[in-house]
Amino acid sequence: MLALTQLTLSHFRSHKLARIAVDERPVAIFGPNGAGKTNILEAVSLFSPGRGLRRASAEEMTRRPEALGWKLKGQLTSLGQVHEVETWSEGGAARQVRIDEKAASQVALGRIARVLWLIPAMDRLWIEGTEGRRRFLDRMTLSFFPDHADASLTYEKAMRERNRLLKDQVRDAHWYAALERQMAEAGHRIHTARVAALAQLTAAQDSAETAFPTATLELQQSEGEMPESEDNLREALAESRSRDIAAGRTLVGPHRTDLYGVYAAKGVPARDCSTGEQKALLVSLILANARALAQDFGAPPLLLLDEVSAHLDAGRRAALYDEICALGAQAWMTGTGPELFEELGDRAQYLEVTETDGISHVTGP
Numbered sequence: 001m002l003a004l005t006q007l008t009l010s011h012f013r014s015h016k017l018a019r020i021a022v023d024e025r026p027v028a029i030f031g032p033n034g035a036g037k038t039n040i041l042e043a044v045s046l047f048s049p050g051r052g053l054r055r056a057s058a059e060e061m062t063r064r065p066e067a068l069g070w071k072l073k074g075q076l077t078s079l080g081q082v083h084e085v086e087t088w089s090e091g092g093a094a095r096q097v098r099i100d101e102k103a104a105s106q107v108a109l110g111r112i113a114r115v116l117w118l119i120p121a122m123d124r125l126w127i128e129g130t131e132g133r134r135r136f137l138d139r140m141t142l143s144f145f146p147d148h149a150d151a152s153l154t155y156e157k158a159m160r161e162r163n164r165l166l167k168d169q170v171r172d173a174h175w176y177a178a179l180e181r182q183m184a185e186a187g188h189r190i191h192t193a194r195v196a197a198l199a200q201l202t203a204a205q206d207s208a209e210t211a212f213p214t215a216t217l218e219l220q221q222s223e224g225e226m227p228e229s230e231d232n233l234r235e236a237l238a239e240s241r242s243r244d245i246a247a248g249r250t251l252v253g254p255h256r257t258d259l260y261g262v263y264a265a266k267g268v269p270a271r272d273c274s275t276g277e278q279k280a281l282l283v284s285l286i287l288a289n290a291r292a293l294a295q296d297f298g299a300p301p302l303l304l305l306d307e308v309s310a311h312l313d314a315g316r317r318a319a320l321y322d323e324i325c326a327l328g329a330q331a332w333m334t335g336t337g338p339e340l341f342e343e344l345g346d347r348a349q350y351l352e353v354t355e356t357d358g359i360s361h362v363t364g365p
Contacts, residue, residue: 002113002299003330004044006075011063013039013070014360022349022365024077026324026331028341031353036360037334040353041117041304043072044332046087046095048115049106049142049149053304059092069093078112079298085109110146114293117304118286123311126261126270126278130222133259137219140289141197144296148193155186159250166241167248176241183253184234190254191226194219201285204292211319212284213277215270216262226257279311287323300329308333309340318343 003024009015014036029037042061045053052061062070071088086098087109097104099112116139125132142148162179170176198217205214219226227233233253240252261270263277270281286303294300303324309317321344324331335341341348349365 001077001328002079002297002302003077004047004074004113004302005077006073007040007043008071008073009040009043010071010073011066011068012043012061012072013063014355014358015039015043015362016063016359018360018362020351020362022351024330026321026329026333026344026348027351027365028338028344028348029332029334029351029353030336030338030340032336032355035353035355036362037353038119038306039360040351040362041119041306041332041334044074044302045115045117045304046072047074047076047085047109047113047302049110049146050139053117053119053306057092058089058095061089062092076113081112083112085113107146107149110142110149114143114297114299114301115304116140116143116286116289116293116301117306118282118308119304119306122282123275123279125282126273130258134255134257137194137197137257137259140201140285141193143289143293143301144197144200145193148190151186151189151193155183155190155254158182158186159253159255162237163249166244166250169245171241171245173238173241176238180234180237183237183250184230187233187254188227188230191219191257194254194257200292200296201288204288204295205284208288208291210284210287210323211316212280212287212323213266214264214284214288215281216264217285218260220258220260222256222258223251226254227252276311280316283308283312283320287320287327290327290329294327294329300327303329303331303333305331305333307335309335314343321347 001024005022007020009018029040031037042052042054069090073086076083076085084100087095089095097106097109099108125136158179165175227236236252244250263270263273290300325347351362351364354361
């Protein structure tokens with residue numbers, strides 16, 4: 001079992017102080033638009049590595065006008081152990097983490113908790129730029145491999161340095177060699193983890209009975225193919241220097257990968273599907289990711305579903321809730337009214353969020 005049973009938000013977004021105590025069941029959060037529902041989901045998302053579901057800076061998360069910094073505290077039950085987790089930021093500085101009263105890295109969060117989310121900003125995933133799909137792919141990959149974040153940071157840092165050399169028209173090979181070794185090693189780890197994550201997702205989709213359409217997924221490069229080995233990637237980077245100097249940026253590597261999806265039953269590319277079909281495919285992938293994690297991690301992840309029920313008809317909504325409950329996942333879900341969660345009944349617990357004079361208030365369950 002993985003569940004966040006206590007959560008305290010202090011000076012976080014619209015919440016000056018909120019204390020939430022729940023059990024392992026799904027959590028249905030309702031209230032008017034702008035009341036602060038999504039801010040609770042964002043807080044929960046910060047119990048995993050990274051910048052949370054909005055990808056905001058630490059400074060952006062602090063409550064205004066005080067701007068004192070913010071703090072989140074939670075009690076996390078994970079695989080039979082109870083952890084006290086704190087994460088905070090002071091004065092806009094990078095957020096810090098403490099687990100069981102000891103300073104910890106964000107990667108350490110990924111080892112005790114797995115968190116997946118689906119938010120309205122992702123609805124256009126299949127029809128917008130490759131960056132969003134890569135980010136979606138990497139969040140799924142990170143859920144299986146917490147060290148994926150370290151590989152990504154190493155790769156991006158080395159690539160920024162290499163791009164600086166390219167823009168300065170540096171041609172001396174010695175300046176590039178060490179950076180390209182770092183990029184090749186980290187880049188190969190990134191690609192290998194992505195391939196492994198997609199394999200687990202595919203297996204989870206193939207073995208499940210679900211009311212949602214399945215997607216066939218594959219990785220595509222914007223040019224050519226991803227080099228198969230670390231040595232191949234290092235050689236490709238070296239061979240591409242002249243072309244990269246002309247472009248002023250690196251044109252080879254995992255940062256050029258795109259996630260291509262097809263509605264499997266119809267054989268239609270996801271980008272050509274209707275808005276409803278695209279949403280259903282995203283829900284299906286999140287559920288498949290959760291099922292795969294239940295096997296791989298030993299417990300289903302925390303699921304954060306922002307306004308997901310508003311875009312599903314009653315039948316699909318009931319099917320989603322049934323699958324979440326069958327999975328045994330603690331899903332934190334938002335909606336404007338309690339009627340959107342009617343099909344859940346007493347299988348869930350309910351929080352109402354209201355806002356007065358710019359301060360959010362949470363009542364329930």
